Amino acid sequence: MAVEQLLAHIPALRRYARLLTGDATRADDLVQDTLERACRKWSLWRSGTALRPWLLSIMHNLHLNQLRDWRLDDGHAVLDDLPEQADPAAPAGERLDLERALAALGPGQRAVMLLVVVEEYTYAEAAEILDVPIGTVMSRLHRGREQLRRHLAPVAPAGRSPHPEPGADEAMSSPTPPPHPSPAAEASLPADEARLHAFVDGQLPPDERVAVFERLRSDPAAAARVADWQAQRQALRTLARDWPLDETPPDLGGIVLRAAAARRWRSYLPQALAAGLLLTLGLAGGYQWGRHDAGAFAWPAASLAGRAAGVPEFAREAGVAFAVYSAEKRHPVEVTAAEQAHLVQWLSKRLGRPLKVPVLTDRGYALLGGRLLPGDTGDASQSGSPRAQFMYENAEGDRLTLFVAVFAPGATPAGAAFRVLQQDGRTTLYWADGDFGYALSAQPHTELQPLAQRVHSQLTG
Structure with a gap:
């Protein structure tokens, strides 16, 4: 991972x-x-x-x-x-x-x-x-x-x-x-x-x-x-x-983001060297490299630009947070559903907006609790604002998370329609509404569309 x-x-x-x-x-x-x-x-x-x-x-x-x-x-x-x-x-x-x-x-x-x-x-x-x-x-x-x-x-x-x-x-x-x-x-x-x-x-x-x-x-x-x-x-x-905590210092998140970027570059390096070798051989042999644009190697800068222009970062964060905490047996949540009132009050205060916790028991999912998560410290428009994660579980032990992000005015990702992000062994269905971004994440076999509709109706009702 x-x-x-x-x-x-x-x-x-x-x-x-x-x-x-x-x-x-x-x-x-x-x-x-x-x-x-x-x-x-x-x-x-x-x-x-x-x-x-x-x-x-x-x-x-x-x-x-x-x-x-x-x-x-x-x-x-x-x-x-x-x-x-x-x-x-x-x-x-x-x-x-x-x-x-x-x-x-x-x-x-x-x-x-x-x-x-x-x-x-x-x-x-x-x-x-x-x-x-x-x-x-x-x-x-x-x-x-x-x-x-x-x-x-x-x-x-x-x-x-x-x-x-x-x-x-x-x-x-x-x-x-x-x-x-x-x-x-x-x-x-x-x-x-x-x-x-x-x-x-x-x-x-x-x-x-x-x-x-x-x-x-x-x-x-x-x-x-x-x-x-x-x-x-x-x-x-x-x-x-x-215990009161101030906002996560950007330097701490920066350590992880720099390490992740370095690891990505190391993974690209063999391909880049191979592409450079082919380019050298092609030029030496008189090939017209421009005729083969469709199969050319995607350099890291192009890949990152496509990433920034496509899926909003909060949806990727939601998938990563699901992968991290859905597998936890002893600590899947920071505050349990037994203290739901405290949980909602605490997360609402930290995100600066009143939050609601959707009820999904009619869909077979019970609330386990929730936690506070750091925002994307690499996005200046979001200023590393904190996120909230609510976790649910059904009778079979399958878990589902609702990830909530709050954006500054004018920084909300465009589009309110449901969109799907497939990541390593997980599916995230996300949408934006006002200053909020929401993302439901679960295992690929979970049917997220009806659950998202249920969540959306409660949040906007």
Whole structure:
């Protein structure tokens, strides 16, 4: 698949990096490094596998390297040891407390908390992304949750573990983090504690959940601990979902677009060399090259000009976004249909127009949710304006996406009729209406025309 699909992941990577680093500038620097590394190493990604875990693995490796560089530089402190700077735009109350508590975690604990709680990866998946044993994941998860409990409720008896870790109180009062535990110590989480974490994260088999319920009824301390962990989980997910982001910097999208252009040129190069060789031979042999215009090689500039004059870019973006997210099993949407009101309000605010979510249940498709996507940073008329994507699924598991673009006055692509774009293994039916561009994307076997008519009637009704 094309490297351009990295564009659709930039907003999620920026939000994740903000939580990982706790700083907007460092976060965007980390995302930039991640995109550059991913573009250089694109051939290492296994096509057909989820792209996001691969990108997060790159990001975590780069983040750890940055932390090591700071530790080796005698003129700087460890990042986690730096005093917190006041952020005038920071939220107040519990949200600010949670941000500070998250920033106080060690990098390993913070990474595991984000992957398991926010991204909802399984323990095995988190271990693969971080390239550590599952036992290490479980130990860091436990330590992270317990440290959050102490940070958020330092004086509440229920907020302390009935079996505190050795040196925990000293660690919380120390100006610097405690030494990183050894691998052996990290892998020593008792099985009973591991089951409690799996219960909180929804990773426990149904038959074992019954046993955990029985334990919690008879163990008030464990029940209080689990309740705190569940509250943490919900608070962290809300923090990640609602974390404010400004518009995606053009430089980030430019990294991907330049890499895509370079890859396209490399794909054209053998043909260009062959065409140049034939031209040389033809001239040497006295051929009249102009008589063979119909079969001449299409140079990259001509190909790109045809592309710009044909299908509007938002329709191509829609197809790429469908390919990226329709294959996702755990993260197909950013906000689920259970929070539809919040989803519509959030996307309407970001796109600057009131949005509607079409209902397609009478056509067999239920809403899964939606997400915010970056616009085409290569089109000056659109200024990289954000896009919205709504995803639907039918009983057979077939997915359908509605891509919504908003254009500046006078920049809307011409033509309101339904048009079809066939791409690699997907079909997109698109149209323009007022300042909006809409695109339905699905697998080739899906009959899009009646669905598009249904969507159009609801959006204009």
